[in-house]
Amino acid sequence: MARVSIALESLQALQTSSISPLAKTADENRNRLYEALWxxxxxxxxxxxxxxxxxxxxxxxxxxxQRYFEHYKELVCSYGHDLEDRKDAVVRSHDGIFDLIRILKEKPDITRGLxxxxxxxxxxSIGIESEQEHVIGLAVKALTMVYSTHWLHQNAEHDNGDLVSPNWQKDIPFNAFLExxxxxxxxxxFGEDSSASFWEMxxxxxxxxxxxxxxxxxxxxxxxxNHLKLNRxxxxIEIFHHTAFLKENLRITRSLKGATGIDESLRLGALPRQLALEALDSIQKIIFPLSDPSAVILLQRLVAEKGFDEDCLRFEASAIREAHETNTRYVYFGARLADIYDELENPTPRGLVSRWAKRKGAGHANIATIVAVVIALIFGLVTLGLGGFQAWISWQQWKHPIEGSPRKSLSFAIQRLRD
Incomplete structure (x- = not known):
């Protein structure tokens, strides 16, 4: 019940963001946020x-x-909109959030409890402990763009219906939680970028x-x-659309030589380089290849209608990539890409006929046959109805001939011959 109460309070905070002291001062702290992060x-x-x-x-x-910063302000609005009237608030300014970010960077192996x-x-009190968890989750979200507390996640708009959120436990190191x-x-x-199956898929x-x-x-x-998660x-398909955030992470790690572990990346304020590259390239090179005009049109529609970050349409190379980073192996998101490929090859039944066919064991291969039988039955009934209607019309014409009809003319001729 405490969790439900906390979630409701946070939802009310989102709805009354205009009186949040943190929200009011977000714009003037934007550059300091970027300094703390990167x-x-x-x-x-x-x-x-x-x-x-x-x-x-x-x-x-x-x-x-801009889109990333708008999300940060939404997160800030979810915390304590009545801070001005509270003496027990966990944080009273953005400095508290920035301090948490700096500590997470300096000590990536620290547990949440510590x-x-x-x-x-x-x-x-339990309420104060929950608020501490919320503020820590806010800092984690700003730094890594992942949810680490149910409180924040319950306030997030989740388009794919997945309400199961991760929770950073008190005794788990931060780096272990991310791993x-x-x-x-x-x-x-998808694990080998040069294989024939990779290019085909x-x-x-x-x-x-x-x-x-x-x-x-x-x-x-x-x-x-949740990037590339498919709800069958x-x-x-969920798409993590904050490409500007990913590019900023890649700028930081571009000068590093060799593969970077999660600890080394976090100390710089970045995600592992391979993870950021996979997320970015899966958007701009696989799902929405920017070299394809039709893919660009689709992405523009998603920006306009679904609120995707407009930066998804901007391709950058020299500022964020090394010369050898032209093709990307997918060791983080390869399984999800393969899941999407499998869905395309073996679609999940979602329509009424498709679900009925699957329940009866007919499978997808027999769906076309079932549809053909239904269509043939409909045409048969229509043909039978037309035939009956034509027979009825003919009978009516014979029974009630009209003036000048062939039947009446024949009767008149026979009568003249008799006379």
Whole structure:
């Protein structure tokens, strides 16, 4: 019951975000957020005159991160909209959130329990402990774009109907929690970028083919751990659409040599490079290949109608990629790509006829036969009805001949011969 009460309070906070002190001060803390996350250093022009004077200044990337920052403000709004009247609030400003982000970066192996104790001290009540969990979850979400607490996740709009959210347990290290969310599986087919099966499968699961042939749809997700999840019942594929966030992560790790582990990446404020590359390329090279005009049109429609980040339509290479990073192996999302491919090859029955055929054991191969039999039966009944109607008309014409009809003319001729 306590969880339900907390979730309801958070939902009310979302609905009354206009009076949230944290929400009111979000815009003026935007650059400090990026500094805490990625170590942004603005040029002297930005700091002293408010006018950017250097092309390479990170402030030039602020517009592309607008969608990500809007999500951050939504998260902030979900916490304590009445902070001005509370003396026991866990945080009163964005500084508390930024401090949590910095500690997560410095100590990626810290447990949630130790993190809460280190920052907030011992909780005085269950309510305060829940608030601490919420604020920590907010910092984790800003840093990694994954949910780590049920409280935040229950307030998130979840288009795919998946209400099961991960929860970072008190005695689990932060890096272990993330490794559990993103297990590495060398899936045959998508695990090797040079294999024939990879190119064949890749070319079959473009967005337009999934829509036309598979009758699948796409929904945006704010949780990276849900990227490419397929709900077979509804036919919805979740897409993590914050590509600007992924690109910022790739900029940070671009200068590193060799594969980077999760600890090394987190200390820089980034996700593992392979994970970010897979997420970005699965969007811009596989599902919505930006080299295909029809895929661009589909993606533009999703931006306009479903709220996808407009940055999905911007392809970048030199600033975020190494020269050898042209083709991507999929060890994090390979299994999900294969799941989508399997759905396209063996569609899940969703229509009435399809479900009936599956229950009766007819399978997908017999659906066309069933449809043909139904159509033939309908045409047979229509033909039979037309035949009966024509016979009735003929009988009526014989019984009640009209003036000038052949039957009446013949009767008149016979009568004249008799006379």
């Amino acid at each position: 170590g942004w250093k603005l040029c002297d022009g930005c700091r002293y005159t408010g006018t950017c004077t250097i092309v390479t200044c990170p402030k030039n990337r602020v517009p592309s991160l 993190l809460a104790k280190h920052v907030f001290g011992s909780p005085t 559990g969310l993103f297990p590495m599986v060398d899936h045959p087919g 890749k070319n079959k699961i473009t967005g337009n083919k999934l829509v036309r042939k598979g009758r699948l749809t796409f929904a945006p997700t704010e949780d990276l751990s 019942k509804t036919g919805v």
